[in-house]
Amino acid sequence: MDEAxxxxxxxxxxxxxxxxxxxxxxxxxxxxxxxxxxxxxxxxLSLPGFIATLVATWYGGILGIGENTYNYGIQTWFIFALPYYIFGLLFAIFLAPRIRNLPHRSIPDHFKHHFGHSAGIV
Structure with a gap:
């Protein structure tokens, strides 16, 4: 084996x-x-940028789509990724405008506001 x-x-x-x-x-x-x-x-952040950021995080951090696609074929993309694109788009269209108007910057901020300091930390 060659040495790098x-x-x-x-x-x-x-x-x-x-x-x-x-x-x-x-x-x-x-x-x-x-x-x-x-x-x-x-x-x-534009809609395509928002969706691309979420998808990239989801791919790399959670499911390892690249490895699964290599091992099991392209159907992995249809099973895992395609629904995520669809629901990401629906979220961006219907929920993002409502969430944008909230004063909170993150999910823990939202929990802290509604459920107290301890819930925001967890």
Missing amino acids: VVHSLDWLAIGGYVVLLLWLGFYKSAKKEESKDFILAGRK
Whole structure:
């Protein structure tokens, strides 16, 4: 088996990426923004961006669709992913406008408001 070798060009690319991330972090942190701008993406997230974010989180974090699709075939996408796209779209169309008007920024904030501090922490 061949041993992996990291060349100087690889290190240069990694270092450049880290420098870019640090610069971007310091540049953005210098601007005065509220936490809601960060948490809620400034309320400027488009419908396709919203759905893509939810689907990517769901794919990677919960079900491992890539692995299941590799092992069991494309029917995995139809069984797990297609319904999620449908319900994500329905949520975005019917519930998101109502939720957007609430003063809460997260589900724990909502629980804390209605059920007390302990429920918001859990």
